[in-house]
Amino acid sequence: MTPVAETPMPTLLCVDDEQNILSALRRLFRGKGYRVLTADSGAAGLQVLEQESVDLVISDMRMPEMDGARFLQQVRERWPDTLRLLLTGYSDIHSIMEAINRGEIYRYITKPWDDNDIQLVVRQALEQRALEQERQRLELLAQRQQAANDAQAAANRRLKQNFITTIKILSSIAELRGTNLTGQSRQMADLARKIATQMQMDSKEAQDVFVAALLHDIGKIGFSDDLLKTPLTLMNGTALGQYRKHPITAEQLLMPLEDLRGSAAILRAQLERFDGKGFPDGLSGFAIPLGARILALVADYYNLQQGGMVQRHLREPEARSLILDGSGTRYDPAVVTAFRQVFDADGGDALAGVEVLSGELVPGMVLARDLVSREGLMLLAADHVLDARMIRQVQDFETKSGMRLPIFVQRKGVP
Structure with a gap:
């Protein structure tokens, strides 16, 4: 069993040039659980403070060479966390105010004092000091925790950015073999994320769509150069069968990575059609993941312009017109609407x-x-x-x- 740490005994320093006053204070507080140190002058009190850790100082006002105001001022400057009380045996308001202003004393006590009153003042002062120290400790702890949280958040942001950068590099490598223009996958990903945002998908879902668009051709990694260059409308037989399986290959490549499983599911369904005539599972309507419905539209929009679907490279307005015409058959009408809204919002420049x-x-x-x-x-x-x-x-x-x-x-x- 771990022993409970004992609370240290509070230490008081009593400073007065009269020995009978010091003896009275020592007797009063020692019996109440305090460690009491004494000094017969301000200079001697400073020497004690240099050697001992003191919680509270009780100083007389009228002392030779260094009065209580000057002494407590030095205590405040050198040991600001030590509480300061002033004993005064005469009604000199000017001297009391000087001690308050220079020494920033907690309280002043008149001589002769009432034992109960002075004990209460000391106890309250130490309790307040303990509360302030605890507040400072908790505040420092909170600051350290916030700094640690900020550092962790920054590290997570760097990891996320490095992760996306790695995905983009993989996408660029895939483009070197394909027929797409350099950077087209990134343009597709940007447009897909815009549509996802327009459809109010949450940030994680939109990120999955973005990554899936970057890696939409990763399942074609084993295609021959001839097959990569063949438009979809000219494929038949074995070539067409191989093409229709590339979404499954893409899913299998990404599934071992937990962070990419959302994107893997999107890639598997990227060739599905809203009317159920797609591949590989013949899904229809809302059974197709929303991210895949977005990717299917975006991929076709670019492939129509780059010769990936038909022999002729269509102009952008022609490709966009075909996308709009496919609403309800190839594409989800809601995705088509979001696609059009993105173009309208960007003044025709959705990229x-x-x-x-x-x-x-x-x-x-x-x-x-x-x-x-x-x-x-x-x-x-x-x-x-x-x-x-x-x-x-x-x-x-x-x-x-x-x-x-x-x-x-x-x-x-x-x-």
């Missing part, structure tokens, strides 16, 4: 931001899209706040590589 030259960048601008080199290397992630140093590095990169980077910043940062 985020305004394209600018590196020479037009100013500190404080925020990237609307990932900054990606022509080779597909991600230089900076979306939402990065640019500073002067980073702007110079971007400009130096362009100078050394001899090519202009596609830089998109959020509209609110463009004058």
Whole structure:
């Protein structure tokens, strides 16, 4: 059994040039559970304080060489946590006020004192001091806990950002084999997250949609180059069968990672149709996860423009028109509505931001899209706040590589 720690005995220091006063105070307080130290002058009292830990000082006002006001002032300056009481045997209001102002005393007590009164004053003073020390301890503990929480939150944010950056790098690697333009998966992910937000999905669900869009082609990792380049409308037989299984492959690749299981479920259902004519499970309507309904629309919107679905590369208005026409058959009408609302809200530019030259960048601008080199290397992630140093590095990169980077910043940062 762990022994209970005993509360230390409070220590009092009594300072007076009269020995009979010191003896009386020593007898009074020793019998009440206090440790009592004495000094016959202010200078001697300071010497005691330099050597002992004292909770409360009782000092006479009228003493030779150093009066009580001066002594208590030095106590306040050097040991501010030590409580200070003044004994005064005469009605000199000026001296009492001086002690109060210079020594910031807790109380003053007149001579001769009443034993019960002085004991009550000392007890109340020490109780108040204990309460204040406990308040300070709890406040410091709360500050330390908050600092620890803040540090943990910052670490979690870094881990989350590093996690997303890793996903984006994997997406860029997948794009190097596919037919999509560099950075298209990130554009798809941005649009998918906008639609998810428009449909009031919570942040975790929207994040799952975003990650699924980044990795929408990961199940094609084993496809031949010829199959990757073949539009969906030209596939048949074995090729079409292999294509329809890529969502299952994507799910299997991600399922071992607990944080990606939501995205894995979305990827499995990305080829399902709202009318039930999709693959691999023939789900229909609201049986299809909402994230998959969003991803199906967004993927088709881009694939129509890049030749992934039909031989001809459609212009953006044509692709958007086909998406709207597919409401209720291929696509969830509610997702189609959110898709249209996102475009309307962004003035026809749902992909985020305004394209600018590196020479037009100013500190404080925020990237609307990932900054990606022509080779597909991600230089900076979306939402990065640019500073002067980073702007110079971007400009130096362009100078050394001899090519202009596609830089998109959020509209609110463009004058």
